[in-house]
Amino acid sequence: MENQNTAPVMAKQTYIDFKNVKVNDDIVLSLEEAGKTVDAIKRAEKVSHIIMTIFTYIFILALALVVVFPFYWMIITSLKQNDEIRAAQQTFFPTIVMWSNYTHVFQVFDFVTYMKNTVVVAIFSTIGTLLTTILAAFAFARLRFKGKESVFAIFLMTMMIPGEMMVITNYITVASFGWVGENQTLMDAYLAMIVPFWISVFYIYLLRQNFKQIPNELYLAAKVDGKSDWSYLWKVMVPLASPTLISITILKFMGTWNSYVWPNLVTSKSEYRLISNGLRGSAFVDIDMGITFYGYQTAATMLVTVPLFLLFIFFRKYIMKGVGRAGIKG
Amino acid sequence: MGISSLFKKKSLTEQPPTLGVNELFAEERPQYEEGYDKEKDVIIRMVGKKSDKAYQTRGIEDVGAKNNWKGWLYLAPVIILVAVFLIYPLVNTIFIAFTSNYKYASGEFDGLTLTNFTYILGLTASSTGAVEKDFVNYALPNTFLVVIITVPVSTMLSLLIAVALNSIKWFQKILQTIFFLPYVTNTIAVGMVFSVIFDKSGVINFLFGTETTWIYGADRWTAMVPLMLYIVWGSIPFKILVLLSGLQGIDKQYYQAAQIDAAPKSKVLFKITVPLLSPQILYLLITSFIGAWKEYTAVVGLFNGPGTLGKSSTDKNMLTVVYYVYDNLQTNTSSAAAAAVLLFVIILVFTALQFWASKKRVHY
Numbered sequence: 118m119e120n121q122n123t124a125p126v127m128a129k130q131t132y133i134d135f136k137n138v139k140v141n142d143d144i145v146l147s148l149e150e151a152g153k154t155v156d157a158i159k160r161a162e163k164v165s166h167i168i169m170t171i172f173t174y175i176f177i178l179a180l181a182l183v184v185v186f187p188f189y190w191m192i193i194t195s196l197k198q199n200d201e202i203r204a205a206q207q208t209f210f211p212t213i214v215m216w217s218n219y220t221h222v223f224q225v226f227d228f229v230t231y232m233k234n235t236v237v238v239a240i241f242s243t244i245g246t247l248l249t250t251i252l253a254a255f256a257f258a259r260l261r262f263k264g265k266e267s268v269f270a271i272f273l274m275t276m277m278i279p280g281e282m283m284v285i286t287n288y289i290t291v292a293s294f295g296w297v298g299e300n301q302t303l304m305d306a307y308l309a310m311i312v313p314f315w316i317s318v319f320y321i322y323l324l325r326q327n328f329k330q331i332p333n334e335l336y337l338a339a340k341v342d343g344k345s346d347w348s349y350l351w352k353v354m355v356p357l358a359s360p361t362l363i364s365i366t367i368l369k370f371m372g373t374w375n376s377y378v379w380p381n382l383v384t385s386k387s388e389y390r391l392i393s394n395g396l397r398g399s400a401f402v403d404i405d406m407g408i409t410f411y412g413y414q415t416a417a418t419m420l421v422t423v424p425l426f427l428l429f430i431f432f433r434k435y436i437m438k439g440v441g442r443a444g445i446k447g
Numbered sequence: 448m449g450i451s452s453l454f455k456k457k458s459l460t461e462q463p464p465t466l467g468v469n470e471l472f473a474e475e476r477p478q479y480e481e482g483y484d485k486e487k488d489v490i491i492r493m494v495g496k497k498s499d500k501a502y503q504t505r506g507i508e509d510v511g512a513k514n515n516w517k518g519w520l521y522l523a524p525v526i527i528l529v530a531v532f533l534i535y536p537l538v539n540t541i542f543i544a545f546t547s548n549y550k551y552a553s554g555e556f557d558g559l560t561l562t563n564f565t566y567i568l569g570l571t572a573s574s575t576g577a578v579e580k581d582f583v584n585y586a587l588p589n590t591f592l593v594v595i596i597t598v599p600v601s602t603m604l605s606l607l608i609a610v611a612l613n614s615i616k617w618f619q620k621i622l623q624t625i626f627f628l629p630y631v632t633n634t635i636a637v638g639m640v641f642s643v644i645f646d647k648s649g650v651i652n653f654l655f656g657t658e659t660t661w662i663y664g665a666d667r668w669t670a671m672v673p674l675m676l677y678i679v680w681g682s683i684p685f686k687i688l689v690l691l692s693g694l695q696g697i698d699k700q701y702y703q704a705a706q707i708d709a710a711p712k713s714k715v716l717f718k719i720t721v722p723l724l725s726p727q728i729l730y731l732l733i734t735s736f737i738g739a740w741k742e743y744t745a746v747v748g749l750f751n752g753p754g755t756l757g758k759s760s761t762d763k764n765m766l767t768v769v770y771y772v773y774d775n776l777q778t779n780t781s782s783a784a785a786a787a788v789l790l791f792v793i794i795l796v797f798t799a800l801q802f803w804a805s806k807k808r809v810h811y
Contacts, residue, residue, distance in 0.1 A: 177608065202643070437688060
């Protein structure tokens, strides 16, 4: 525009600054890349991309290091001598590998008993939960009866209540069943740790969603073949929903492995307790000196952590999928 | 199309007759009405207005309207368990919160009162003249601090990690697994490892050349540092998992459009990624918010007691609200119930607030 206007006046030649084209006083078009060749622009983009990638990797790797560090420290501390752990000069690898820490822990820390209790409680609370969850999810997903929606709404609302509210009264309830008290037997302790956990509203919700995805045509086909609801549920629906059921099983196991408060509350003897209680209650303390033997203590934490890791290695897919949908431990 | 097209007949018969094949056979089709078909034992539901040209059917919804009792039979075990272990406890705990001197063993109490709440808030003295300071001085502020620091920090950190993980090519799966590791651990066990790392002669003091007492016998505010770090460390795996699956669900076209417009990376993050992830972020904020209000096991793992002096500490400076509940469960059930009710109300109010505040912000 400007150029055209001024063109006739040859004496007063103006040049357009292509980098900053002024349209009017308010708008200035700025072309940063003007004057550069296409190759140069591509190269610049590539360089900035590489720099960006390097920074991303540095960021990610640094944080990954922070995440892994406690595990690394757990492993090496469990293999160190007590003097080395408390030394002013910290070492990042044990100077003498002390496997004897583990043999000592096996003598002092009754790992086998706690392990046995945990596995028993985990198996029976999982079986109970799976049964109740499958039956309820089937009723909510498939059957038709009056009041279904309102019952389901009430169930969903109970998910908002923090579990801590339940603990107080549930403690009183299991005590009134005679499962907690002075003359508690191992069976009583198991019942108190298992029965209240036979219910998980969230898993019912999860499985109901899964059941609903199974096409109606299958149900109709089963009906044509003269199958009852009951055999349709166990022969068709349960096998089809098995990935969700496996996820629920693993998460339930992990939940029992991690449960601390309730077993601590309802058991009267330490040999009835579960692995977390055993670990936190274990005393690797020199009473005369008042110091903790971190080597032994960390070896014990290793014993508690490794089984979970093994579970994770074998069922990584189910755990990550299940957690992604469930979002809760246990 | 198979089944549902069968049910479209009614509207077709109302149309002016044409010579289509369907119309020729329309007469022979059974007349379906909304409701229960006894012959076929199916329920038929029509969706849409009858005046519509061809209102669709939702097809066969279900069988078994006659089996009313059967559904209840399937639900019976769950209903009994929910009633005994979920609904009754809720009602009963609220009730206990209004009783004085409730004895959990016998179920006896000395009448109804409102003083449990004023007692735990340190406003009134108990019948024996004792004044409760632990709840107001420690449990409530400690928990509040944990909530307002760990929730935003862990959410932002997880968002950054998830975006970074999503953008890289090499080692993506391995790194993803590494960042998930803290989830598959025992909270107590790793808490004990953290207390070794933060020991006075531990590796943190060695690396940073400090001589701070972090855990045993530590000052309350100093001890908050390892506690917060541990909580954040433990809470990022789940968040990363949720955010990553959200990120992978975002349509690539948005990013291509941004690339054409040469939008800077920061703008892409805040104008595309974050808004499109907002449902996941809201979900994470609410769940981690509730989780942080219920913090307990991290304290047990790190400190082995309600204070920095472990089990025997009389100065319960690391108490959290839930810790207070468990600490008083057997000795002072009424106070424990009052604290639990207070926690319940706080969680409800904040969750409702969060929903209300983000109603317009969330881009679904």
